[in-house]
Amino acid sequence: MIVVLMGVSGSGKTTVGMLLAARLGCGFSDADSFHPPENVEKMHAGIALNDDDRRPWLAALRAAIEGWEQQGVDHVLACSALKQAYREVLSPAGDVTFVYLRGSADVIAPRLAARTGHYMNPALLDSQFATLEEPRDAIVVDIDRTPDEIVDAIVAALGRPSPQASQAGT
Ligand SMILES: Nc1ncnc2c1ncn2[C@@H]1O[C@H](COP(=O)(O)OP(=O)(O)O)[C@@H](O)[C@H]1O
Ligand SMILES: O=C(O)[C@H](O)[C@@H](O)[C@H](O)[C@H](O)COP(=O)(O)O
Numbered sequence: 001m002i003v004v005l006m007g008v009s010g011s012g013k014t015t016v017g018m019l020l021a022a023r024l025g026c027g028f029s030d031a032d033s034f035h036p037p038e039n040v041e042k043m044h045a046g047i048a049l050n051d052d053d054r055r056p057w058l059a060a061l062r063a064a065i066e067g068w069e070q071q072g073v074d075h076v077l078a079c080s081a082l083k084q085a086y087r088e089v090l091s092p093a094g095d096v097t098f099v100y101l102r103g104s105a106d107v108i109a110p111r112l113a114a115r116t117g118h119y120m121n122p123a124l125l126d127s128q129f130a131t132l133e134e135p136r137d138a139i140v141v142d143i144d145r146t147p148d149e150i151v152d153a154i155v156a157a158l159g160r161p162s163p164q165a166s167q168a169g170t
Pocket of ligand 2 (some may be wrong): 031043081082
């Protein structure tokens with residue numbers, strides 16, 4: 001199973017994604033590291049990406065997903081996937097499970113303001129919401145709670161016991 005954690009910048013994709021992958025006992029990747037340097041520079045400068053900027057990035061991510069599928073491994077990918085068309089590039093045959101981390105700007109803006117060591121300019125949050133097309137066919141999880149609680153909700157929605165839970169017979 002390939003799980004894509006989607007949502008605007010600061011919604012918790014990386015934080016929750018790493019925890020979720022550990023819980024599922026599978027690999028984790030962050031779409032941030034698939035951006036070409038020019039995209040990173042734009043976002044750092046507070047300039048929103050456009051569809052042309054995102055095209056090669058999405059193609060590289062789709063190739064990575066196909067690689068995991070061919071290996072037959074589960075994988076968690078943190079990727080904003082803001083528009084329906086982007087999600088269709090990532091999952092042309094509906095082979096990816098999307099989990100939408102849903103939260104308001106009021107919740108996310110202070111988290112972004114407090115985050116350090118990231119290239120993303122927090123001023124882009126408005127444009128992230130303007131670009132976002134909320135998914136209709138995703139697991140939706142509210143982010144106004146702790147990362148562990150969010151992971152619990154995702155695991156329950158996926159219907160997958162964690163490896164530890166299986167071993168404990170629960
Ligand atoms: N559920 C949460 N509660 C409180 N803080 C959170 C939560 N999820 C993420 N954060 C914090 O918010 C910031 C943005 O989270 P991050 O995982 O980097 O989001 P994204 O990968 O979607 O941009 C980080 O500093 C992170 O520690
Ligand atoms: O398509 C985009 O505009 C970007 O992918 C964007 O959505 C993403 O959020 C940035 O790469 C910042 O990374 P974080 O989401 O980790 O802040």
